[in-house]
Amino acid sequence: MPKDLPGFYFDAEKNRYFPYKGPIPGSSTKPPPSRPPPSHQPQADSSCQSIKLRQKLIQSRELWGNVIFCRKEKLNFQSFYQKYHASQPMIWKYKGTKKIANIALGHVVADVSSQHGLMERDILVSVGANGLLCLFPVGQAEQEVDPMETHKADLVWPPNSDILPRRKELVKQLGSSYGSMTYLTSDVSSIKLLRKSCLPADIMSKHFLITTLGSESASGSVYLLDLSKPLHFGASVPIQEFHELASFEQTLWAADCDPEGRRAAIGTNRGAMLLNLETGISSWVLRCKSDVLSVQLVQSGKVVICGLRNGAIMTVDTRQKQIKRRADRSLTMSMPSSVCCLSSLDLWDQYFLASSMDGSIKLYDHRLIQKGPVQSYEGSVNSHTRIELGVDPSEKVVMSGGEDCYIRLWDIKTGEMLLKEKFMNSIPSAVCWPRRAAFRADGQDYRNYWQDHSLGAWLGSYEGIFYMDWL
Incomplete structure (x- = not known):
C-alpha cells in the first residue's frame, strides 16, 4: 500500500x-x-473569532x-x-515622551557603546516641539536595556488587554534619550533618511537630512545627522554627530535626497532648489509664488515632484531650463487643498502618494499626470495639519493619522480601509515604519514584512510615542 x-x-x-x-x-x-472578517468585532470574543x-x-x-x-x-x-x-494590531504607549515626537520620526540601525563593548541597536530618531531632537536606543524585551532608564510601555489597544493574549516579544524597550538630545535654533520641518544606492545591499545608510523652518532670529537651515560612528548614551552633552550644511533666508518646508545621497531637493516659500550635500552649493529648479510644502526626488534623481500650498503638484525635470518648466502645464495636476505630504514608492518607482489638508489621499503615476489619480483612499479627516503618510516596507498598506485623532490603514492597491481606530486624544501626526537592509528596491532577497514580527510601526503625537505591532 x-x-x-x-x-x-x-x-x-x-x-x-x-x-x-x-x-x-x-x-x-x-x-x-x-464569511469576510467584520471591520469591527466585539472585543470580548475577538480573540476566539x-x-x-x-x-x-x-x-x-x-x-x-x-x-x-x-x-x-x-x-x-x-x-x-x-x-x-x-486590521488587528496591538499598540503600546511610552510614558514620559510627551511633546518630543509630534513632528517627525525616523529609524536607523547604529552601533552603541556599552560596558560590554559595541552593540548594534535600533535607534529611534524623534523630532518634537521647539526644535527638540532626541535619539532613543530600542531593544527587544530580552536585550540589555537598563530598566532604570527605560520608558515604561502600556498597552492601549485593544482596550481589553486581560482577554487577549499578551505577546511580550512584540513589545519594544525604549531606552532613555538622556545625553542624546539637543535643541535646534527653530522648529524642525522635515527629517529624511539619506538613500545611498552606492552602498552594498546589506548596508543601510546611517545619515539623516534635517531641515528647520527658520524664524525671525534664525535662518532656515539644512543639517546632517551622522550616526555612522558609535553612539554614547548617558553623557550629559548635546548630540555631537550633528552639523549644519547650509542656511537660507527662505522658510524651509521639506526635503528629500537622491539615491546616491549627493543632492537634496529643498521645498521653500519661494519655490524648490537643489542642494549639493558635498559642496553646500544650491541652485533653483522651480520658482513660484506658492510655498512648496513637500518634495520628492524620484529614484533616477532627475525629476523633482513638488507639492504646493495652492494644491498644485508639479513634476520638474531638473535637466530643463526654468523657462520651459514654467510654461509646461502638462506636468501639473491639482489637489483640492494644500499638498502636505508626498511619498514615492520604491518597488513601483513610477508611482507616488500625495495627501492634502482637506483629508484627500491619492496615488498617482507621474507618467500619466493628465489622467489624474489611479487610486483614492477615503475617510481621512484633516483641515490644516501637516500629517505624514507611512508606507510599510513591503508597500502593501499606507497609514495616516487624522485631526479626529484616529489612525487609519488602507490597502495601497485596492484603496480598501483596513483599520480605523482611536487610541489617543491628540493627532497622530508622525509615522515611521522601520526598514532593514533586506528590504531592497530591486526585489532581490526581499522579505515579506507581514511574515516578520521583529518590525512594527512607530507613531508620534503631542501625547508621546506609540508602537504598533501585529500578532
Whole structure:
C-alpha cells in the first residue's frame, strides 16, 4: 500500500504521486463561501473569532489552493490574510515622551557603546516641539536595556488587554534619550533618511537630512545627522554627530535626497532648489509664488515632484531650463487643498502618494499626470495639519493619522480601509515604519514584512510615542 505524503495523492493507474492542485479529489466542486472578517468585532470574543477565522482561511487554502472564495469572489489567500492581519494590531504607549515626537520620526540601525563593548541597536530618531531632537536606543524585551532608564510601555489597544493574549516579544524597550538630545535654533520641518544606492545591499545608510523652518532670529537651515560612528548614551552633552550644511533666508518646508545621497531637493516659500550635500552649493529648479510644502526626488534623481500650498503638484525635470518648466502645464495636476505630504514608492518607482489638508489621499503615476489619480483612499479627516503618510516596507498598506485623532490603514492597491481606530486624544501626526537592509528596491532577497514580527510601526503625537505591532 503506497504511503500517504502530505500535499500529494497516489494515482493507482499511473502508479505515481501527484501534487494537489485545486480541489482535492472527492471534495465538493463548489466550496461554500467563507464569511469576510467584520471591520469591527466585539472585543470580548475577538480573540476566539480571530483564531476561528485563521483556521477557516488555512482550511480553505488546503482545500482549494491559493485561491479562496469570499463575497462570492475569488481572492488570493495571502492578500486576504494580510488585509485581515493589518486590521488587528496591538499598540503600546511610552510614558514620559510627551511633546518630543509630534513632528517627525525616523529609524536607523547604529552601533552603541556599552560596558560590554559595541552593540548594534535600533535607534529611534524623534523630532518634537521647539526644535527638540532626541535619539532613543530600542531593544527587544530580552536585550540589555537598563530598566532604570527605560520608558515604561502600556498597552492601549485593544482596550481589553486581560482577554487577549499578551505577546511580550512584540513589545519594544525604549531606552532613555538622556545625553542624546539637543535643541535646534527653530522648529524642525522635515527629517529624511539619506538613500545611498552606492552602498552594498546589506548596508543601510546611517545619515539623516534635517531641515528647520527658520524664524525671525534664525535662518532656515539644512543639517546632517551622522550616526555612522558609535553612539554614547548617558553623557550629559548635546548630540555631537550633528552639523549644519547650509542656511537660507527662505522658510524651509521639506526635503528629500537622491539615491546616491549627493543632492537634496529643498521645498521653500519661494519655490524648490537643489542642494549639493558635498559642496553646500544650491541652485533653483522651480520658482513660484506658492510655498512648496513637500518634495520628492524620484529614484533616477532627475525629476523633482513638488507639492504646493495652492494644491498644485508639479513634476520638474531638473535637466530643463526654468523657462520651459514654467510654461509646461502638462506636468501639473491639482489637489483640492494644500499638498502636505508626498511619498514615492520604491518597488513601483513610477508611482507616488500625495495627501492634502482637506483629508484627500491619492496615488498617482507621474507618467500619466493628465489622467489624474489611479487610486483614492477615503475617510481621512484633516483641515490644516501637516500629517505624514507611512508606507510599510513591503508597500502593501499606507497609514495616516487624522485631526479626529484616529489612525487609519488602507490597502495601497485596492484603496480598501483596513483599520480605523482611536487610541489617543491628540493627532497622530508622525509615522515611521522601520526598514532593514533586506528590504531592497530591486526585489532581490526581499522579505515579506507581514511574515516578520521583529518590525512594527512607530507613531508620534503631542501625547508621546506609540508602537504598533501585529500578532
